[in-house]
Amino acid sequence: MILRKSILSVVLTIAMLMLLAQAVTVKAADDTKQIDVLFTHDTHSHLDSFSTIVNGEQKEVGGFAKIKTLINEKKKEDPDTLILDGGDFSMGTLIQTVYDTEAAELRMLGYLGYDVTTFGNHEFDYRSQGLANMLKAAKSSGETLPEIVVCNVDWDSMEKAGLNDGQKQIQSAFETYGVKDYVMVQKGDVKIAVVGVFGKDALECAPTCELSFKDPVEAVKKTVEEIKKNEEADMIACVSHGGTWEDESKSEDELLAKAVPDLDLIISGHTHSELQKAIRHGNTYIVSCGEYGRNLGSLSMTQNSDGRWNLSAYELIPVSEDVKADKATQERIDALMDTVDTNYLADFGYTRKEVLAQNDVEFNSLEEMGTEHKELNLGDIMADAYVYAVENSEYYDGDPVDVAVVPSGTVRDTYTKGDITVEDVYNSFSLGIGKDGVAGYPLINAYLTGKELKLVAEVDASISDFMTTARLYCSGLNFTYNPHRMILNKVTDCYLTRADGERTEIEDDKLYHVVTDLYTGQMLGSVMKMSYGLLSLEPKDKDGNPIENLEDHAVMEGDKELKAWDAIARYMQSFDDADEDGIANVSEYYATTHDRKVVDDSKNILDLVKKPNKFTAIIVCIGLIIIIIIVLVVSLIRKIVRKSRKKKNIHNTNR
Template sequence: MKKVTRGIAVVLAAIMTVTGVKTVPVKADTQAKSVDIMFTSDLHSHVNSFNTILAGETEAKNVGGFARIETLIKEQKEENPETLLLDGGDFSMGTLIQTVYEDEAAELRLLGELGVDATTFGNHEYDYRSSGLHNMLGTAVESGDALPEIVLCNVDWDAMEEEGLTEDQQLIRDAFDDYEVKDYTMVEKDGVKIAIVGVFGTDALACAPTCALLFEDPVEAVKRTVAEIKKNEDADMIICVSHSGVNLADEDKSEDENLAKEVPDLDLIISGHTHTKLEEPIVHGDTYVVAPGEYGEFVGSLSMTQKDNGRWTLEKYELIPVDESVESDTAMQEKVDTFMQAVDEKYLSAFGYTKDEVLATNDVTFCTLKDLEAKHTELNLGDLMSDAYVYAVENSADFDGETVDVAVVPSGTVRDTYTTGDITVEDVFNSFSLGTGKDGVPGYPLISVYFTGKELKTMAEIDASVSDLMPTARLYISGLNFTYNPNRMLLNRVTDVYLTDKNGERVEIEDDKLYRVVADLYSGQMMGAVTDMSYGLLSVVPKYADGTPVEDFEDVILYEDGKELKAWDAIARYMQSFEDTDGDGIANVSEYYAADHDRKVVEDDKSLGAKLSHPNRFVAMAAGVIAVLILLVVFIIVIVVKVVKKVRKKKRN
């Protein structure tokens, strides 16, 4: 039989030779390698499903949740058990589960339960300060549960050790060693050897004011690590889980796109930090950049096949909605519920709440989370939160009688909106869930500082001029109203600014008077970044009541009965304070928030008169610079003319 088969093959080969058909020898083991990958990023402790309004939509949806993600992973693994699972960092800090971060390490342990192969650190993992991060990693290791690898290549341990490790740096070093955090890790899936490197971005570091570590340049660190991988490993593919982000508005500031261009040996970048949802990958050369959005609202899924040159091509890419169409995995939900049971006992009991307690019933349509950054105008979600700060401070048991003039909420501190229906304690916490205070208790506390009237006007100009460049710094304010024209010169866009009293009446601002301003701790700590964005031109100096500059914002934290007054608790108290209009014993969110109140008015006037009216000192400075440049040009022209005349005169002579 073998001889007959061989004979047929010879005959066929002869026929194809005569007819001009080329024969290509094929070996059984030369089938192109392929790999399937599922990925998440910026989960921010959203282990449970939650109600929200997605960007571009008007109706509330119930989305996310590890139980649904587990179902999607199981469905994928039925098709390919060797599917690679990756996460791009910021896996914590965003919901009530973060309050047991140190004691339970729920986020990492649940990522391990999902089967995630590798993740990296985002800026919000450092919000718990060095001791919190140290304790969380220790708890995760001690649990004995399966855990994802953590990869991070650009911590500059050499520079820190040369200076001598601080106590905080040593804590993190010990925790990293215990967890075995690496620059990169090797994973094999279906015969494909994959190197996974992690990196922490420049903007991410700028957004981590309590991070004690020093970092190398992300691009240079990845270049070095990729070189090590190529030298020491037989890797078929190199993937970077990057907490750096993409900027769709400005490619020059798009860190992960720059990484793709500068490190062309990377086959794939899982991009986190900017919460970007890329419907289609960004491609530079042979490097693909993908991003799944935030909070587990979508899970990324892709397939890649290796080309003849050893690089990889994308065969399939999709972002799978994690919504009510996906059935929750019962076993995973039970594990999530077990962790959530600790929240009431270990955290909320100290505030007198339970997670499911209804604070108010809501019939108002609030703006979406994305609206806060995308729309530069007054928005009701910011109005409510800033009003809540004023209410909580002035109704605190420790209120000293000095009223709050202004309360400020930057868009970057808000983490979710409110849907219609019941608003629970969990909903409110999740809407403003960032950070810890000086006390180490989850939740940023409120702070109280003073600014001059002139600085309040500058604050309005910061919002009008800088927040388009830094949308997370867009301000929503109680007590300060202003009008701005986006068509006017940068740093001279505000055309009217004033205070409003408790009756909503206009009060003119006195430049030299000190006014009391309330914000959250993180906003104070990030004030320097906003000043840098304007290159120091728009600068405000927070002060004590006596006018002395504040050096450490932890010194101006507000307390009640010896405990920090948390920003999220301020919102919860305000919710409970609303009138019960339907008589069911539960407060109803005020209809006041169904309309705007001229807190931020956009005057879209493109006329020349509107652009040039009310010039401020920055216009004068710009005019001075222009005048100097004109004089310089005139001077150069005069000199050139004189030189030309001299040359011509010499030629005639």
């Protein structure tokens, strides 16, 4: 009997302990902190859905009204979802034309429920006054707005040097809006510190930005130290406009993750990367969802016992035709878009839904401009449009355009089959502002020598694989290049053509009339840096004098600048009305390519060494010098080793 009672007592005790342990485990599980995050970056004013080419298929994608639907669905599951944006929320569609007065992009981010965003390089496209006006317009709207964070603006150095007018305007606007280095956001029981940073390449891509910036990594490192010292943050996230690159040694946000291991999460904008799997360095996760709101990034993180976070779920949700648009959001977008017709397009004689041409041609996708190093019909039609618009302007002075140049980085979207509207054309080249203060970069007139034109071809052939935004599409300039040849000596043939296709040889010392857009001219210096100073192009005026300010050489029509997008619109309207329905039809000429950029893939040794240029000689000389130095160093080391051995042998003999 006593034995039975003892056994029963032990069993009951074990059962009680098991129940207690289970209760403790459940309580511990309940105490585990978790956070859901939705994110975007590089939405570039794409408030509306749009038609484009995705993986070879024409699709209707994106749109803030659909993103709002997805956000609402997520917030039904978790009302404490954190919503972040990685910058470049502006410059990409017609709505940007009222950027500085309506601040539509920032206001819509607030309406969708975004908690925090940062600045991208294109937020500076309307110059200091434009950015300042936008921030103040957003604030004066009285609407809910996202916090803006950026920690590496170098106000100290600018103030020490004396703030210029543009810097003063932005400083005032930052104070009005409340731009900070970082903000604290409470989501349920999780306190998140969100820091923002502006990348080095982003600054290179912002030629009109008047601000100075500190080193991104060092600035984030210092800010994180402040957060850890002054805040009780469970998690530290970074909204970065630095980006990720294939070359990890140049991948800014990966370098940031390695240098600042206390970061838990980096929303990585700028490079338009679409990461199907998060990049992880240590305990830091880097995520990107691609551009234009085509995807909504979604992730969940769970806190470990050591206070760090694990990525427990991650996906890119397509903002596709299958997603139903939120009606109230679409009504707000439509109301904002209505301001574009009256406040901008009326001055050009257009409406945004006006059909310019009907299209049956399959144009290349935007992605192909970054991956295919060859002639592409989208670049061809834009370059041809520049020539047409200049030479058919009522203000044309009779000086023929020899070459028009369109870099891939200025092309923002493609044309799909069906009607091509004014909005479609503007969205395909939706950048910047001119000296006149009117939205849209103007075309500029410049002159290059024949020798420099050949260098233009070499820039494309040798540099653009390292800087795909510098891939060039030309009208009037044809060339052949071999990708297997030595860098800076890849072009093997280069000549000019006109509309009739007749070949004209380039004279090295002759000046040639070149037309491109203002942004391309302003970015020329950055492209030249990629050649480490070996390539040099100096835009000149008609008399051969170096151009000091490209803005002064805009193509003018009376007192108005000829905008690049308007040049394309005019060219679209110029096509024949093949089906006689009163609307132009895109020419079948663009259904194929025309030897403007020929890729010679030969690996024959004779083809690889023929026609060496001065750069070949320079590189060979540098290589020989390096070899000689290596030989001398090896020889010196051998002598030192021999002497050492000889001394050692003498020492051993004397013993």
